[in-house]
Amino acid sequence: AQQSNDNIMKITVTGTKSESTVKDYAGSVNVIDKEDFDKSPSVDIRNLLKDIPGVTTRKTTRSGVRGTPGISDVNIRGLDGDRILFLEDGVRLPDRYELSVYYNLGQSDYVDFSFLKSTEIIKGSISSLYGSDALGGLIYYRTLKPYDILKPGSDFSVEIPINYFSENDGRTFSNKIAVKLSDKLSALFIYTNEISYATRVAAPSKYIDKTNNYGDNLFFNLQYDINDESSLNFIVNDVNRSSRVKASEANLANMTGLHNKLVSNTITERTKVSAQYTYEAQDDTALINKAQSIIYWQEGVVNDNFSRTIGITDEDKIYSLTNELIGVNAEFNTDVMLFNDVHKLTYGFELSENDGSRTRRTENLTTGITRTEKDTPDTKTLRGGLFLQDRFSSGDFDFTAGLRYDYFSIDSKMDDEYNFAESDTIEAADDSYQVVIPKFTASYRASDDLTLYARYSQGFRPPVWYQLNASFENPIVGYISQSNPDLKPEKSNDFEIGYKLNGDHYETTFATYYNRYSDFLDTFSDAGTTIIDGREYSVFQTQNVSDAEIYGVEFAGIYFFSPKKEGFFAKNVFAWSEGNDLTENTPLETIIPVTNNFSLGYAGQDDQWQASVSMLYSGRPRLKSDYEYYIPSTYLVFDFNAYWRVSDSITLNAAVNNFTNQAYFNFQDVRGKDNDNGDIYRFSLPERNFQVGIKFHF
Numbered sequence: 001a002q003q004s005n006d007n008i009m010k011i012t013v014t015g016t017k018s019e020s021t022v023k024d025y026a027g028s029v030n031v032i033d034k035e036d037f038d039k040s041p042s043v044d045i046r047n048l049l050k051d052i053p054g055v056t057t058r059k060t061t062r063s064g065v066r067g068t069p070g071i072s073d074v075n076i077r078g079l080d081g082d083r084i085l086f087l088e089d090g091v092r093l094p095d096r097y098e099l100s101v102y103y104n105l106g107q108s109d110y111v112d113f114s115f116l117k118s119t120e121i122i123k124g125s126i127s128s129l130y131g132s133d134a135l136g137g138l139i140y141y142r143t144l145k146p147y148d149i150l151k152p153g154s155d156f157s158v159e160i161p162i163n164y165f166s167e168n169d170g171r172t173f174s175n176k177i178a179v180k181l182s183d184k185l186s187a188l189f190i191y192t193n194e195i196s197y198a199t200r201v202a203a204p205s206k207y208i209d210k211t212n213n214y215g216d217n218l219f220f221n222l223q224y225d226i227n228d229e230s231s232l233n234f235i236v237n238d239v240n241r242s243s244r245v246k247a248s249e250a251n252l253a254n255m256t257g258l259h260n261k262l263v264s265n266t267i268t269e270r271t272k273v274s275a276q277y278t279y280e281a282q283d284d285t286a287l288i289n290k291a292q293s294i295i296y297w298q299e300g301v302v303n304d305n306f307s308r309t310i311g312i313t314d315e316d317k318i319y320s321l322t323n324e325l326i327g328v329n330a331e332f333n334t335d336v337m338l339f340n341d342v343h344k345l346t347y348g349f350e351l352s353e354n355d356g357s358r359t360r361r362t363e364n365l366t367t368g369i370t371r372t373e374k375d376t377p378d379t380k381t382l383r384g385g386l387f388l389q390d391r392f393s394s395g396d397f398d399f400t401a402g403l404r405y406d407y408f409s410i411d412s413k414m415d416d417e418y419n420f421a422e423s424d425t426i427e428a429a430d431d432s433y434q435v436v437i438p439k440f441t442a443s444y445r446a447s448d449d450l451t452l453y454a455r456y457s458q459g460f461r462p463p464v465w466y467q468l469n470a471s472f473e474n475p476i477v478g479y480i481s482q483s484n485p486d487l488k489p490e491k492s493n494d495f496e497i498g499y500k501l502n503g504d505h506y507e508t509t510f511a512t513y514y515n516r517y518s519d520f521l522d523t524f525s526d527a528g529t530t531i532i533d534g535r536e537y538s539v540f541q542t543q544n545v546s547d548a549e550i551y552g553v554e555f556a557g558i559y560f561f562s563p564k565k566e567g568f569f570a571k572n573v574f575a576w577s578e579g580n581d582l583t584e585n586t587p588l589e590t591i592i593p594v595t596n597n598f599s600l601g602y603a604g605q606d607d608q609w610q611a612s613v614s615m616l617y618s619g620r621p622r623l624k625s626d627y628e629y630y631i632p633s634t635y636l637v638f639d640f641n642a643y644w645r646v647s648d649s650i651t652l653n654a655a656v657n658n659f660t661n662q663a664y665f666n667f668q669d670v671r672g673k674d675n676d677n678g679d680i681y682r683f684s685l686p687e688r689n690f691q692v693g694i695k696f697h698f
Helices: 034-038 045-049 249-253
Strands: 028-033 055-060 070-076 084-088 097-099 103-105 116-123 137-143 156-165 170-180 185-197 210-225 230-246 259-280 290-310 313-338 341-364 370-373 378-394 397-413 431-445 450-461 472-474 479-482 490-502 506-532 535-560 567-581 595-603 609-618 635-645 650-657 689-697
Touching: 028 034, 028 506, 034 116, 045 055, 045 070, 070 084, 070 103, 103 290, 249 259, 479 506, 567 609
Parallel strands: 084 137, 479 535
Antiparallel strands: 028 116, 055 070, 097 103, 116 137, 156 170, 156 689, 170 185, 185 210, 210 230, 230 259, 259 290, 290 313, 313 341, 341 370, 341 378, 378 397, 397 431, 431 450, 450 490, 472 479, 490 506, 506 535, 535 567, 567 595, 595 609, 609 635, 635 650, 650 689
16 A cells, blocks of 8 residues: 655554654554555555565465465564454454364454554554554554544535456445534444455466455444543444355365365454543643543354365355454543653553354255364453553653553353364363563654664463364364363563654664564474274374564665655665574574565655555565475566545546566465465466556545
8 A cells, every 4th residue: 555755753542552653652663544545446454564564464265175265364573363463443353263274264354444544553562552462463443433534614525435456356335424413413424345256366267266255344433522522432333245266177176085066155244333432631730631441342253154066975064153242441541740750651451251153064965964063162252451551751762661461261161062072082171361561662862853762572372262172073184183271371572673764855764673482372283193983093282382583674764855755756665584483493484585665656746646666576485494385486576556636526546566467476375385286376466457446525
């Protein structure tokens, strides 16, 4: 996504739960706001994050019965999965789910980006403010309010963005209607429709499955302004997406077993209802300067269903993942005078309970037999946290000290559908964890333009419900998975130093970091063998397997040849990192290869229009010497982006991606995949494609 010319002066709230500029935040944060969204025809999470150093995504392409289509993971500085926390307006997205190498149900499809005002990306542990799962970083989505769409002085405004993407013949249409109902009451309604088909990649056409993707998403925000200091928002958010994939003849031939037909239908739904209270004092002497609280209910459902024919047997598989979440959060800001210095205190609490369940039902249409089972027991996960943070200054130095107490418990329920009797010898376990997590940062304002900073923080991630308890048997291949009630939480110690520089012609950020991790969790670790009914089975189990380290360097900079930050400019984004499993003394496979993205462009007066050409280089991944899967080559890809604000009511944008039509890969997309069947290019990135968009705002 194209970003504005003053990124370093944007306001971030997420990093400290209080307002500061990106320049003044002692750590690595990126803010992508609605203005940035409007400049790009494609606002999905892969496009959103592609210009941020040290961040990438992992896309899952259905391979037989394995995996659901779409972006399954975000990788920040070599960590992904449950080590990255996703929040929308302070509410966790529904839990992801993994089962062995077969299923990786991510969280990206739960979010419609047309509903968003901004997205903030925090790199490095932020557990001291947000608790468990923020071990590697945080992605915070902030939704729109009525006055984000209402034009100044208007009681009624409409915004209609329409976009087309040639890579999958995709179209998106949104209708955003904002109305001022009275002096105190306003409302925002958004409807988004999405349609797309199979992505055009470098693979031969015989390996391209027939794909149909649809989305119908609704958003409603009713705002009541109680007085000049406080407001109440009632928000309903409903995302409904589906993806139907019919496997091609060539892909059927490459599957295990005699597959004659495989048609999958993945339905992703999320409904969230919340009430949010916001207060900001007009009087500087008030005891509480700002306050915010939210109470919410949320349900996330992924139905990963498929029909198949194996030999002469017809089957319908109905796999359903459900997460129901209720909770309440509150945070407060108070300024106090201590030792002649103003201390800006941020404090609050979070409490939530998630009820998770995943059921597999198999209907044998040939025999008429139906079987229902669960590989993980139904589980209630209780999370609670208390946090306190102090921000203060002394001369040209700014300091932040934070502390959080976190409580996490898992309550599992045994029932007839849990697969206990079939393969597990360990009863489903309950567990609880408590931890205190500190953070300290210091920054030095060397001049009006330059800020130097250092950051230390700890991270914490307990095992989630599908890691603690699992019972799955595959008699065809000959393996089982088992529960492990003795798991310990993952922990981290993060160190980072860097600078942020902002001048008339330029802005740059630099960071170097070293992160040390202990008790890393491996969700499919080899646990030996066992004998079942006289047959030997391999046993796999989630285990604390290793200590690890990840270190790296990141740089982002832009230089304008005019002091007004317009006209010709050059931009560069660079990221390099290495990671090691210190127990096995091998490289970590989740590390992002070295990347450098160099751009040349021209920005019109008053940001009226912009055009740029970018050149993205990616190196080879660093892997262990006996790595047995496909290793993609380095690549160099050229893209073109442009936008034009025709008037206050019309904005045009366009992009041409992969201009030279390279066949190339994101390593995370093919990690752990081989090319034994010659179909690896199914997982390549799109061939040359274009995107166009228009936005009307009246």
